[in-house]
Amino acid sequence: MNNMEKKKGRILLVEDDRTLSTLVRDILEINRYEVVLCSNGEEGLVVFKSQKFNLMLVDIMMPKMDGISLIKEIRRYDNRLPIIIISAKYMKDDKVDGFRVGADDYVVKPFSTDELLLRIDAILKRVQRAQELLLTTTSEIIEFGNSKLNVADQSLTIKNKTVHLTSKECYLLRLLAMKRNEVLLREVALKAIWGNDDYFIGRSMDVFISRIRKYLKEDNKVEIVNVHGLGFKLVIK
Numbered sequence: 001m002n003n004m005e006k007k008k009g010r011i012l013l014v015e016d017d018r019t020l021s022t023l024v025r026d027i028l029e030i031n032r033y034e035v036v037l038c039s040n041g042e043e044g045l046v047v048f049k050s051q052k053f054n055l056m057l058v059d060i061m062m063p064k065m066d067g068i069s070l071i072k073e074i075r076r077y078d079n080r081l082p083i084i085i086i087s088a089k090y091m092k093d094d095k096v097d098g099f100r101v102g103a104d105d106y107v108v109k110p111f112s113t114d115e116l117l118l119r120i121d122a123i124l125k126r127v128q129r130a131q132e133l134l135l136t137t138t139s140e141i142i143e144f145g146n147s148k149l150n151v152a153d154q155s156l157t158i159k160n161k162t163v164h165l166t167s168k169e170c171y172l173l174r175l176l177a178m179k180r181n182e183v184l185l186r187e188v189a190l191k192a193i194w195g196n197d198d199y200f201i202g203r204s205m206d207v208f209i210s211r212i213r214k215y216l217k218e219d220n221k222v223e224i225v226n227v228h229g230l231g232f233k234l235v236i237k
Contacts, residue, residue, distance in 0.1 A: 008032045009054035009124060014044035014070065015086065016062045020109075024057070024086075027113045033120075041065025045073055053081065054127075055120060060087040060098070068101055075102040079166035082123045086111065099204035126194070127167070142177045145221030145236055149173055158218040165215075168193055172205070173212050176224065176234035186231040 015021040038044040042064040060067035088109040140151040154170040
């Protein structure tokens with residue numbers, strides 16, 4: 001490969017299986033990603049704090065610090081870094097737990113490297129689209145009830161109290177606010193923000209809805225209600 005060829009991004013790979021991690025690293029590097037490899041959760045957290053990455057791949061069952069604990073720690077510092085779990089744990093509850101702590105995707109071992117590459121590319125493209133959308137909506141401020149959503153800096157202000165949102169929180173609330181008092185269909189939101197309407201991605205969206213509800217508790221003029229079998233509605237009282 002031409003050394004001058006532009007890298008597609010930096011990936012932090014946290015995996016204790018030496019054979020698998022070496023294989024994944026080599027495949028990613030062949031596909032123009034720069035990879036930093038860590039063999040346990042504690043090492044991964046130290047490296048995360050000291051360097052910048054575009055995406056993170058994390059195993060769940062690791063020594064010193066498991067993947068779920070690692071993701072929880074990372075989300076204390078960074079809500080925007082895309083994280084994909086790669087794990088041999090395949091039960092539905094395992095996947096839900098992963099999405100609940102802040103993972104963006106979940107790949108079950110054994111997996112094909114082609115599938116992993118497609119998932120990585122899809123997530124990074126969604127991040128790029130979100131960044132491009134920010135550039136085209138720098139002056140967009142949406143007001144509803146006692147709330148003001150500033151899309152440019154991804155902030156929500158309610159009665160002079162401001163909280164900063166993640167990209168997904170911002171764009172999900174934006175969709176709800178744009179369709180206030182109307183039903184926002186689940187599949188529409190999932191495809192617009194996550195790129196697909198997979199069941200487990202849907203569970204991830206439910207987590208984001210819960211977070212947004214907590215923010216909006218300060219505004220007694222708005223409420224997000226579930227519309228059974230369809231989606232959600234931002235009701236202005």
